[in-house]
Amino acid sequence: MKRITLIEGYDSLKICNIDEPLTITRNQAEELAEYINDQQLNEKYIIWGSQSVLFLNYVGFIQCSDFSIELLPKVTVGGNASCREVLYRMLNEVGYINTNIINNAYVLTSEDDLLELFAAYYAHTLIEELHRGITSCYVQVEQNLLTLKGSLLVHQHIRENVGRNKPYQAYCEYEERTVDNKLNQLFKTTTKLLLKIVTRVETQIILQQVMYLLDDVSNRAITSNDAQSVILDRTNNRYEIPLELAKLFLQRQVSTFSQNTSASFSILFEMNDLFEKYIAQLMSFAIDSNVYEQHIGHRLLINERTKRGIFQLRPDLVIENDNSQIVIDTKWKRLKNINRKGVQRDDLYQMYAYVTRYKKAKAAILLYPYTREISNDQFPIEYWSIEGEQSKKVAVHMVALQDRAETIANLKEIVAFHLN
Numbered sequence: 406m407k408r409i410t411l412i413e414g415y416d417s418l419k420i421c422n423i424d425e426p427l428t429i430t431r432n433q434a435e436e437l438a439e440y441i442n443d444q445q446l447n448e449k450y451i452i453w454g455s456q457s458v459l460f461l462n463y464v465g466f467i468q469c470s471d472f473s474i475e476l477l478p479k480v481t482v483g484g485n486a487s488c489r490e491v492l493y494r495m496l497n498e499v500g501y502i503n504t505n506i507i508n509n510a511y512v513l514t515s516e517d518d519l520l521e522l523f524a525a526y527y528a529h530t531l532i533e534e535l536h537r538g539i540t541s542c543y544v545q546v547e548q549n550l551l552t553l554k555g556s557l558l559v560h561q562h563i564r565e566n567v568g569r570n571k572p573y574q575a576y577c578e579y580e581e582r583t584v585d586n587k588l589n590q591l592f593k594t595t596t597k598l599l600l601k602i603v604t605r606v607e608t609q610i611i612l613q614q615v616m617y618l619l620d621d622v623s624n625r626a627i628t629s630n631d632a633q634s635v636i637l638d639r640t641n642n643r644y645e646i647p648l649e650l651a652k653l654f655l656q657r658q659v660s661t662f663s664q665n666t667s668a669s670f671s672i673l674f675e676m677n678d679l680f681e682k683y684i685a686q687l688m689s690f691a692i693d694s695n696v697y698e699q700h701i702g703h704r705l706l707i708n709e710r711t712k713r714g715i716f717q718l719r720p721d722l723v724i725e726n727d728n729s730q731i732v733i734d735t736k737w738k739r740l741k742n743i744n745r746k747g748v749q750r751d752d753l754y755q756m757y758a759y760v761t762r763y764k765k766a767k768a769a770i771l772l773y774p775y776t777r778e779i780s781n782d783q784f785p786i787e788y789w790s791i792e793g794e795q796s797k798k799v800a801v802h803m804v805a806l807q808d809r810a811e812t813i814a815n816l817k818e819i820v821a822f823h824l825n
Contacts, residue, residue, distance in 0.1 A: 406604055407472040408518055412479045412488065413464055413676065414739070417457040429472060434458070436469050444671065462737060464492055465673035466519045468602050475518040478676055479739070480774060480806040489519065491806055498809075499682040501674065523650065523672065524603045528611040531592060531647035535618045540588055540641045543580045555579025585623050587635055588644065593619045594627040595651040602670055629655045681721050681735045684772065684804070684816070688722065691816040694824065697723040720759050720769075724820060730766045731823045732759040740779045740803065746787055748801055753789075756799045760791060768798040768823040775805040784822070798823070 409427060411418060419428045429437065437458070441451060452459040460476050467474045477488040547558065549565060554577045562576035596615045603609060632652045637645060653672060685698045699719055722733040734755065741747035748771060756769035763769075770785075779786060787801035800823065804815045 408475070408604075409472065410475040410477065410485050410518060411460060412485075413476045414459070414461045415479050417454075417459045418474070420456050420458065433469065433472055437467070437474075440467065440469060440671075446673070447675075450675075462676050463673050464676055464679070466671060467673070468520060468670040473518065473520060475520070476673070477519075478774075487807065489522075492519075493522075494809060495679055495683045495806075496674070498686050499679065501679070519672070520670075521603060521605050521608065523654070524599045524612075525605060525608045527595070527599070527647055527650040527654070528608050528615065530650075531596075531644075532611050532615055532618075534644050534647065535615065537643070539584045539618060540586065540644065541582050541584045542586050543582050544586075545578060546581045547576070547578050549574045550577050551575075553577060584619075584621050587627065587631065588637075588641065588648070589619055589622040590625050591627045591632050591635055591651055591655075592647065593622050593624065595654050598654060598670075627655065632656075676737045677735075680737045680774065684733075684735050685722055687809070687813050688724070688816055688820075691813045692724065692820050694724050694726045694820070697725075718758060718762055723763070724824060725765065726824060728765070729824055730763055731820065732756075732763055732766050732769045733772050734759075734770070735772045738773060740773050740776045740786065740801070742778060746779060746801060748787065753799065757791065760797045760799060761794075766797065767825070768800055770819065770823065771799075771801045772819075773801065773803050775803045775807075779803065784818075 407429075409418065409429070411427065416427060419425070420431060420434045421428050422430055438453075446463070450460065450462040452461065460474075464476045464478050466476065477485060478492055480488055480491045547561070549571075551574060553575045556578050558576050558578050565576050566572065566574045592615065596612050596619070600609065600612050600616075603612070629652070632655045635648065635652075637648065654670075685696065688696050699721065720732045721735050724731050724733065734752070736752065738747075745753075752771055756771060760766045760769035785800040785802050789799045791797040791799070802815075802819050804819075805811045
């Protein structure tokens with residue numbers, strides 16, 4: 406199994422028959438293309454060349470028949486392990502994974518890819534809870550017995566026993582405590598899936614132990630839709646972490662594209678969305694002012710005849726106090742040492758619409774991830790005022806992501822500079 410790690414938007418995956426770290430064959434490229442089409446991934450984030458493919462915005466991993474691709478964000482200068490650690494922190498912070506996974510020592514020290522880390526954490530948390538006791542519940546059972554148990558179902562008894570001359574049997578209905586419930590069936594389905602695709606021996610051993618403990622659970626396959634209906638209560642809420650991970654795994658399983666038994670599989674996140682939610686989450690720790698996500702208080706134009714607004718304005722963040730506002734749009738792009746630092750004209754028009762339509766707005770800010778190639782001696786990186794309205798500004802800022810405390814400090818500095 407070939408494992409490939411790419412930095413999204415930076416590393417190209419080459420298509421050739423030479424076995425090098427960042428290469429796949431033509432046949433593997435066809436399988437990847439079929440997977441992308443089947444999953445209906447956003448084509449503008451996947452750039453195909455004649456002999457290469459470049460992923461933009463997507464992070465996570467893709468598992469195919471005989472190779473896997475790990476996609477990491479370019480957020481630090483510390484190599485793949487540091488990028489992976491920051492990605493886990495961001496996912497944890499915004500609740501995409503309902504675990505404190507970043508504090509797990511295994512994650513912090515492992516060089517394994519995201520698939521192995523997800524699988525290992527699932528296996529460790531699940532086996533720990535199973536050893537504390539397997540969840541069981543009462544179910545209604547109807548069965549022909551040699552002795553009366555529970556209540557006699559008269560109509561069924563007459564049909565099954567009296568009519569068939571079986572006076573020694575009784576058709577009964579009774580409650581029986583069993584471990585064969587949907588929660589355990591979900592764990593068994595997920596564990597069987599992971600045993601096909603993980604390679605780390607330690608994880609495989611734990612998964613085999615899980616299968617042994619769940620031996621009395623039926624092999625009913627649980628679908629992703631079935632998994633979403635599984636809800637914990639006070640008797641089994643200790644399974645919250647493995648349950649969330651199991652749902653995540655099953656949600657991303659797709660049919661196989663090869664003749665072997667390995668299922669194609671992925672867990673992918675869009676960095677635009679993740680970056681926006683992460684900044685919004687940390688902003689609540691950085692400042693005391695009111696923070697509004699995806700604010701929809703204004704429209705750009707009002708139809709004179711119908712008096713209905715058109716072109717809904719929806720900035721990522723609006724921050725306000727009693728006197729003023731700032732409007733922020735996050736952009737998961739890399740600034741460049743060119744004119745306007747590579748800021749797109751359309752983005753500037755958008756900021757103009759925000760800062761003019763929001764009457765209390767002092768500034769509209771484009772917020773980018775830190776890029777080492779851009780000097781941050783200037784603060785803001787780029788800074789403009791609106792012609793005729795010198796008090797209204799459009800600014801470009803960067804925020805570091807390698808350290809959570811540094812990110813919060815950056816956000817505090819940006820807000821303090823513009824909001825008063």
